[in-house]
Amino acid sequence: MDISRFLPNEVLGIIADHLVSEVDLFHLGQTNRLFSQIAIPRLYRLAAKKPEGILHMASLEGQVDILRRAAQSGVSVEDFLLAFNAVRRNHIGVLDFIAESRGEEPFDARELSILAMASCSYTTIHFNILSHLFNEFEASLDPEQLRQCLRNAIHAGNIESVHLLLDEGADPSSVTDGLTPLELAVTRGNLDIFNMLLEHGANMQHQSHDDLTLLHIAANYGHVDVLKVLLRRGFVPPVTTAGVQTPLQLAICNKRTAAACFLIQKTTNHGASMQTLLSAMRHGAPITLAVLHLKAGVARDGLINTRDHVGRTVLFMAARQGKPKIVQEFLHRGADPCIADHFGTTPIFAAARNGHIDVVRQLLVIEPGLIESTDNLYGGHSLLYWAQRSGNRQLVDLLREALRRAGLEDPKDVLGPSDLREDAHGRQWKRACDVCARRLPVGNIMKCEVCCGGHFFMCPECYCHGKCLDETHQVDYWTHCRACGDRANCGCNWAPNVE
Numbered sequence: 001m002d003i004s005r006f007l008p009n010e011v012l013g014i015i016a017d018h019l020v021s022e023v024d025l026f027h028l029g030q031t032n033r034l035f036s037q038i039a040i041p042r043l044y045r046l047a048a049k050k051p052e053g054i055l056h057m058a059s060l061e062g063q064v065d066i067l068r069r070a071a072q073s074g075v076s077v078e079d080f081l082l083a084f085n086a087v088r089r090n091h092i093g094v095l096d097f098i099a100e101s102r103g104e105e106p107f108d109a110r111e112l113s114i115l116a117m118a119s120c121s122y123t124t125i126h127f128n129i130l131s132h133l134f135n136e137f138e139a140s141l142d143p144e145q146l147r148q149c150l151r152n153a154i155h156a157g158n159i160e161s162v163h164l165l166l167d168e169g170a171d172p173s174s175v176t177d178g179l180t181p182l183e184l185a186v187t188r189g190n191l192d193i194f195n196m197l198l199e200h201g202a203n204m205q206h207q208s209h210d211d212l213t214l215l216h217i218a219a220n221y222g223h224v225d226v227l228k229v230l231l232r233r234g235f236v237p238p239v240t241t242a243g244v245q246t247p248l249q250l251a252i253c254n255k256r257t258a259a260a261c262f263l264i265q266k267t268t269n270h271g272a273s274m275q276t277l278l279s280a281m282r283h284g285a286p287i288t289l290a291v292l293h294l295k296a297g298v299a300r301d302g303l304i305n306t307r308d309h310v311g312r313t314v315l316f317m318a319a320r321q322g323k324p325k326i327v328q329e330f331l332h333r334g335a336d337p338c339i340a341d342h343f344g345t346t347p348i349f350a351a352a353r354n355g356h357i358d359v360v361r362q363l364l365v366i367e368p369g370l371i372e373s374t375d376n377l378y379g380g381h382s383l384l385y386w387a388q389r390s391g392n393r394q395l396v397d398l399l400r401e402a403l404r405r406a407g408l409e410d411p412k413d414v415l416g417p418s419d420l421r422e423d424a425h426g427r428q429w430k431r432a433c434d435v436c437a438r439r440l441p442v443g444n445i446m447k448c449e450v451c452c453g454g455h456f457f458m459c460p461e462c463y464c465h466g467k468c469l470d471e472t473h474q475v476d477y478w479t480h481c482r483a484c485g486d487r488a489n490c491g492c493n494w495a496p497n498v499e
Helices: 009-017 022-029 033-048 054-061 064-072 080-088 092-101 109-119 127-136 143-156 159-167 181-188 191-199 214-221 224-232 247-253 257-266 274-282 287-295 300-305 314-321 324-332 347-353 357-366 368-372 383-390 393-405 460-464 471-477
Strands: 428-432 439-441 443-448 456-458 478-483
Touching: 054 064, 054 080, 054 092, 064 092, 080 092, 080 109, 092 127, 109 127, 109 143, 127 159, 143 159, 143 181, 159 191, 181 191, 181 214, 191 224, 214 224, 214 247, 214 257, 224 257, 247 257, 247 274, 257 287, 274 287, 274 314, 287 324, 300 314, 314 324, 314 347, 314 357, 324 357, 347 357, 347 383, 357 368, 357 393, 368 393, 383 393, 439 443, 443 460, 456 460, 471 478
Parallel strands: none
Antiparallel strands: 428 439, 443 456, 443 478
């Protein structure tokens, strides 16, 4: 029997009000049309009591119709959190409905500033919401809030929001988290925002607390377009800057090859020297950057044989990396192929250990007597021994032919055919061991925390032989590192330069 035909609506409403379960109300609403009309408003009111109920979800998802039905059911939609959710999710319609529900002056000044900050957070910028708050609700931000919002808009590259905030009074020369808006725009490489800040009077000459200029920052991040603009506006790269590296040095150390080449080509006091060339080669510089250094005259008067902290020359580094064109350039300018490093390794041994046949062939043409040389590593070994260790069989054949032409027999340390080791196979880091100059294998390696400013790495074989720049460092300063190549699942923090 359908009891709804015999009970007044008021009684049915009382029954519905005593239901405390959404499931029970839902079942009641499914009984018939009348019960549905009675149950739905109660369902809204019950859901509204939950902190993350239907109203909360509707404000996040932009469901104005649900909020409107809830209001029609007698549920209050004036909660400020609903407006905050709408702003965070960029739902103008929800924001306007909530504002309408709150009356003639829906938000006070504090609430408006909170909403404006929420629309311009570090991770998300909603220009349409931000402009709506400024234009329709007359929101205002204090100078600190404007600085934070401007920083966030520049970080996100949101040009419209940057322009709006500047028009609202944001200081284009303010400092937030140690950076001015101009400096942040340079780090992001955003020329449009950079020029906009200049149009609003940003100070280009500001120097950070660590004496970095805009040129330093642009070079550090490799933004050549920004460098061009800065030079057109009269910036001159300093050869020396108190406490920091020059722009050229920063570009080289961060492998910003295009920026480094631009600075050498387009400026006169770029500060290129053998030290910057050594640094560039250490970081695997291409031939373009090496040749630009040479054309700048850094290698004149025998400086081509300048050594670094491990006693290695630029020729050594080019040989180790297997770059025959750069090797040829250095040899043409007087590089000495017989200079050994701190561990008694010459360029030809650095090439042979890594299996670089073209470089070995070049060096033997220049200095045929190198075929008889031995190194001082692990008691002394021949070129043929290391060629066999590299796994390059063509290199082994080349050296045997060179020995035959010189009337020499195979050295005593040569491995037998069945013992040929192929150390070059498998995954390796492009970075080399700082002792033997072979590329570091993926796996356990050792690091000296003192030598070379704490950036001295040794392959397993070298640290087993107790080698670094100072034998007293072993006990107190050597630490294990894990070079695994899997940054997603490991905390080793090594750069992803595995081959």
